[in-house]
Every structure is written in structure tokens, then in C-alpha cells.
Amino acid sequence: MTDAIITAQDVHLFYGQKEALKGITLKINRGEITAMIGPSGCGKSTFLRSLNRMNDLIDNVKITGNIALEGQNIYAPTMDTVQLRKRIGMVFQQPNPFPFSIYDNVVFGLRIAGIHQRAVLDEAVETSLRQAAIWDDVKDKLDQSALALSGGQQQRVCIARVLAVKPEVILLDEPTSALDPISATQIENMLLELREQYTIVIVTHSMHQASRISDQTAFFYQGELIEMDKTKQIFLNPREQKTEDYISGRFG
């Protein structure tokens, strides 16, 4: 029996006058990978960003409805957004390591949280880089710039940076679309390893990626959630014609 770690209830989001999300209601199951798919502009990244209040950083955004993490409304005025973004970490499309060493990238969030003991940081660096499946590649050059790594390696360091603060949920917005196919597959394999320990939500344009790694798939279209179900069900026997048309490449 799966249980929900995040619930969204009738979420509407406006950029100025434009309604980008039109009443989204869904549940994200704990310890699963949930994929968000849909054509460009359908609102999947907007929805993903609303899960850890990244949209707060954009001017003129208004959101209504309710999003709860472990039953707690994340839009409540008392919610500490720094704390929230530690609990729900985010990885972006373009690898965005800081212009620091690999070591300093990984421990960035821990230092901000006031953790400075060398042994604790060393341990976090090794554990996070191992989880991100890049420890063997970088263990002998932790003091070198993260910018000198390949794109796929940089993305895994960015994932290690998120893992170091021990989030409960990891949001990934098209994390492999800027990478070569081998790096993309390595990251997919890593996400499969991380599942169960973490809850993962991934926005992807790749049907292959969604069907290969996710447990649940949500199909968005023009700001609405058309259908969400077990991934097998969505890909083999969708309920809605629009879903079928999209996954079979008839539009998008």
C-alpha cells in the first residue's frame, strides 16, 4: 500500500493574467518516481516549481488551492521556505554547479546550515557522491573545479549537492535533456537506485525515460492534469484520447 507524501488540491497558478495551472489535484506517492509529461507550455515545470515554492521567486505569480507536504500546507504563512527547499530539493535542466571545487559544491547547503566540522562534511561528500554514482570518477580530484567536469558529471555533482542536505523529495526538471545519451542513461540508473530512499518527481519530454523509470505518470495539457495513473497503465492503456495521442507522438 503506497501513501502520499505530497498532496495537491485544486491548484491554480497565474502569471499576471495568464492561468498556467487550472485546478490541479493529485498525489505524489512516497518512495516512488513520478513522471510529469506533456507538450511544451502545458504547465509541468510550473507545477513542479510550485511543489517547493520556487515560483515565489517570480514576480506577479498568484497561486490558490492547497499543496501539503506530510499533511502540512506549504503555502501557510508560517512555512519557512529555506527549510522547505531543504526538504524538497531541486535539480534543473542545465547542470548548474557553482564555480567552486567539487567538494565545496557538495557541502554548500550543509555549510549554510551551519555545519562546519570537517569529519561530518567529509562523510557527507563521500556518501552523496556515491549515491549520485560519481564518487569513483572524482574522489581523487575533490579540490578541482566542478566546472571542469563533463556535463553529465556536473549534473551528478548537482544531484549530490541536493542529496547532501538529506531531502525527503527530489524534483528534477528535465535533468538529462542537455546531456548525451550515455550520461542520460547513467542518471536514469542512479535515480532508480535512489528510489525508495527518496521520493522523486521528474519532468521529462522523453517518453522512453518516463516509461523506463517512473512508477506513476501524470499527463498535463494546457494547464490541466488530463490523467495520472501507474506508468504502465498510462503507456499501455490510457483512459483519455489526448493521452494516447500524446504518447503515440501524434502531437507535442
Ligand SMILES: Nc1ncnc2c1ncn2[C@@H]1O[C@H](COP(=O)(O)OP(=O)(O)OP(=O)(O)O)[C@@H](O)[C@H]1O
Ligand atoms: N515566468 C513566467 N512568466 C510568465 N509566463 C510564464 C512563466 N513561466 C512559464 N510561463 C507560461 O506558463 C505556461 C506553462 O509554462 P511551463 O514552463 O510550466 O510549461 P512546460 O510544460 O514546463 O513547458 P516546457 O516543456 O516547454 O518546459 C506557458 O504558457 C508559459 O509561457
